[in-house]
Amino acid sequence: MSYGFIGLAMRQHLIRRWSLMRCVSPESVLEHTASVTMLTLIAGTIARERGKVIDLERLMGHAVVHDLSEVLCSDIVTPVKNATPALRAEFRKLEDAAEKQLIGTLPDSLQDPIQSYFELEGYEETLFKACDVYAAFIKCKLEIAAGNSAEFQQAFDTLSSTLEALKGSARKSRSWTTGSEARSAYPSISSWPVPR
Numbered sequence: 001m002s003y004g005f006i007g008l009a010m011r012q013h014l015i016r017r018w019s020l021m022r023c024v025s026p027e028s029v030l031e032h033t034a035s036v037t038m039l040t041l042i043a044g045t046i047a048r049e050r051g052k053v054i055d056l057e058r059l060m061g062h063a064v065v066h067d068l069s070e071v072l073c074s075d076i077v078t079p080v081k082n083a084t085p086a087l088r089a090e091f092r093k094l095e096d097a098a099e100k101q102l103i104g105t106l107p108d109s110l111q112d113p114i115q116s117y118f119e120l121e122g123y124e125e126t127l128f129k130a131c132d133v134y135a136a137f138i139k140c141k142l143e144i145a146a147g148n149s150a151e152f153q154q155a156f157d158t159l160s161s162t163l164e165a166l167k168g169s170a171r172k173s174r175s176w177t178t179g180s181e182a183r184s185a186y187p188s189i190s191s192w193p194v195p196r
Contacts, residue, residue, distance in 0.1 A: 005105040005114075011071045018139070020077055021155075024146040027139055029067050029075055035138065037063040039131040047127060059124050061117030066132065069098035130166045133159055 003011070012030035040063040044056045067075070073094050081091045103115050120128055140156035143149075 003105070005102060008071045008102060008105065009068055012067070015070055015075050017075055018077075019075060021151045022148070023151070024143055024148045029070050032135055032139075033064065033067055035135040036066065036132050039134055040128060043127055043131050047123075052123065054124050054127070058117060059120070059128060061114075062120050062124075062128055063131070065114070065117050066128070068102060069095040072098035072101060126166060126169055130163065133162050133166060137163060 010030070012033060013028045015029040017027045017029055017032050037060065040059055041056075044054055044059045048054055048056060076091060080087075082088050099115075099118050103111050106114055137156065137159040140152045140159060143152040144156060
């Protein structure tokens with residue numbers, strides 16, 4: 001059976017995240033995408049209000065499509081995907097091929113505009129990555145709060161370190177501000193609300 005772009009995109013609700021872990025509350029790729037999109041809207045708006053020039057439409061578009069290739073190549077858990085640089089490169093090729101196939105299901109007039117949402121760079125890429133990781137961090141926090149620390153504590157600790165590294169990376173890339181401006185221009189991840 002042949003599916004169009006929207007039909008394929010909506011299949012994200014069938015793909016389970018955290019597939020190697022017992023979850024108190026299972027999460028689909030579509031649910032994760034919704035969480036990331038909300039966080040991206042908030043973080044992007046805050047960054048823009050604090051003086052950062054960003055393309056919020058492109059940032060939001062990327063949030064919507066960032067895991068879309070998984071409808072064709074499944075959700076590969078991060079530790080496996082990043083086990084070696086060579087393996088990461090091969091998975092990237094697989095994801096690129098899936099993205100190309102997905103774009104091919106769109107009418108010609110939409111292919112280039114939608115394709116542009118699949119790639120980010122610079123500050124926008126770092127900000128988005130922080131939102132993506134933060135969504136996973138929140139999921140871990142919720143699972144731990146529900147008594148599932150045996151499954152999620154290690155992932156929580158790893159994601160906490162990743163968020164701190166991303167925060168530092170974003171601060172280093174902000175050559176456009178100095179002093180107190182630099183401290184307030186990036187939405188502080190540590191000040192984002194965390195479910196208790």
